[in-house]
Amino acid sequence: MAHAADDDFFAETQSEVIDARPGSRFMRPVEIVSAGLLILIVGLLLGGVFSRYVLSTPIFWIDEVVSIAFLWLAMLGSSIAIDRNEHLRLTVVLLALPPRARSFVETLALVLVGVVLASLLWPAIEHVQQEALVRSVSLGISLGYRASALPAGISLMGLTLAVSLWRSASSKDFGLSVLIVAVVGGLFWLVSDRLEDLGDLNILIFLVGFVGIFLLLGVPIAFCFGLGTLSFLLYSTYIPTVVMIGRMDEGMSSLILVSVPIFVLLGCVLDATGMGKAIVDFMASFLGHVKAGMSYVLLGSMFLVSGISGSKVSDMATVAPALFPEMKRRGHKPKEMIALLATGAAMADTVPPSIVLIVLGSIAGVSIASLFTSGFVIAMVLLIVLAILARWKARDEDMTGVQRPSLKLILRYSLVAAPVLLLPFLIRGAVGGGIATATEVSTIAVLYAMIIGIVLYGGIRPTKIYAMLVETAALSGAILVILGTASAMAWALTQTGFAGHIANQLTELPGGAFIYLLATILVFMILGCVLEGLPAIVLMAPLMFPIARQLGINDVHYSMVVVTAMNIGLMTPPIGIGFYIACKIGNVPPDEAMGAIWPYLLALLIGLLAIAAVPALTTAYL
Secondary structure, X not given: OOOOEOOOOOOOOEOEOOOOOOOOHHHHHHHHHHHHHHHHHHHHHHHHHHXXXXXXXOOOHHHHHHHHHHHHHHHHHHHHHHHOOOOOEOOHHHHHOOHHHHHHHHXXXXXXXXXXXXXXXXXXXXHHHHHOOOEOOOOOOEOHHHHOHHHHHHHXXXXXXHHHHHHHOOHHHHHHHHHHHHHHHHHHHHOHHHHHHHOOHHHHHHHXXXXXXXXXXXXXXXXXXXXXXXXXHHHHOOOOOHHHHHHHHHHHOOHHHHHHHHHHHHHHHHHHHOHHHHHHHHHHHHHOOOOOHHHHHHHHHHHHHHHHHOOHHHHHHHHHHHHHHHHHHOOOOHHHHHHHHHHHHHXXXXXXXXXXXXXXXXXXXXXXXXXXXXXXXXXXHHHHHHHHHHHHHHHHOOOXXXXXXXXXXXXXXXXXXXXXXXXXXXXXXXXXXOOOOHHHHHHHHHHHHHHHHHHHOOOOOHHHHHHHHHHHHHHHHHHHHHHHHHHHHHHHHHHOOHHHHHHHHHHOOOOHHHHHHHHHHHHHHHHHHHOOHHHHHHHHHHHHHHHHHXXXXXXXXXXXXXXXXXXXHHOOOOOOHHHHHHHHHHOOOHHHHHOOOHHHHHHHHHHHHHHHHOOHHHHOOO
């Protein structure tokens, strides 16, 4: 995969992409505008923080301008991601196909993406016309300027998709793909009257069956949700598709989500300046000389680095190259290192500033400050479980020639890492203490990281800064479009009454709250395998959280169970996407690493069951 994901995707996230490529020349103006929008957002937010906390004079119009710039950044960034082939998608099936079949399936996937874009363009224009009648509160300008980002972005994505098809697809594959899509679409149109009488069965056909097939074909996750929802609306309801655009707009527009691209940018700064390596060296100087020491260093580094970058992929890419050579020298098997890396990333995803926690707080209406406070403790529980297993596995580790570092060397590494180590505590303290919002803290963290990166860690070349801005725009666009289409799909599930039926079934489970928590673990582990974090949360949180509240389960406790279960699924082979990302970063074949990861996943599952059974682990510190 080119980035992350992960999420989350990352990117966070964090499905895999085949043959990611540098951007095309004709997209350079779009990249420049996107980089400028990101700078504008960061600058405005920093100005707002300074005005509010230093001058005690809030500037109310800043939020409106940021909202406009944010939606444009999301849509332009998504077009850049299409141009670079960086949209998050499942590629397990594609990788197993012979080259000729893979070429055809990839062409078919691109044609299906084109169907989504073509179907949404006119509804997006209608949405602009509706929004143009509304004026913003502070600036008094038409909201049509903001909503225009949707048709503009869809048009740009369509253009880049057409260029990609022209470059990579054979005329035979393209013609056959168009024919298949037209025939299948026509057949469903002919029987649409009968489909309307099937009721909830249409949910299984379109929002489960279609989406599952598209995922297996390698269609990017955002467009899988878009295709499923569009098919459902067109073939089984009379609901106009402009409603879907409205739900997408709403799903991408929360100001809390502005912190997502900023934390992605923070992860880029971390990588570019070598701050992550400073943390790894610091941990190694303290623990590297004891048995299982390098395993402790890997886990501890993942924990600390995650508190800065907020991205699992960024964490793994920072830690693995710095530690794997020494771990190999001490006799660690590559498959064991990958297993520890992957499960360490799953453990660290609750460490603030977790993009997954930010999105979950936005979707489910849970305090992000409480999630950050609790997430730190929950990650510690999982860290201890993994460390115990790592120590047992290292009982025969070769410690020949390993020496305790001198006090002078430890002091030097500590001084080098000290400015970086302040950053995660700055983030956690400011958000957890209610001093600033997650969005405000993210901008302060970027400014702090840029300053110490330039002053203390060798600086960043101007060309590198530009590349980081464009990379952030592309990854953020890919993430936010997933949130938009997943929000539309979640709305469709809710409006049909299907969500209510599921809620009734779940509330009737015997055993009360704990059985519901076990069902939640199963659901999110399965979804984590297939969908990755962010879309799974957007789809299921509106359905699952109200039931949890009805059963008396604390929101923050339930959030920790959801996120941990989802991350275990993300790293579970043979489907878990995060597992393959870890294998790629560590350059170890998945088949080799697959057998080694199960004990570590079992350790995480034991930790998760303890978290579910003991709410105080989550709530005692709130």
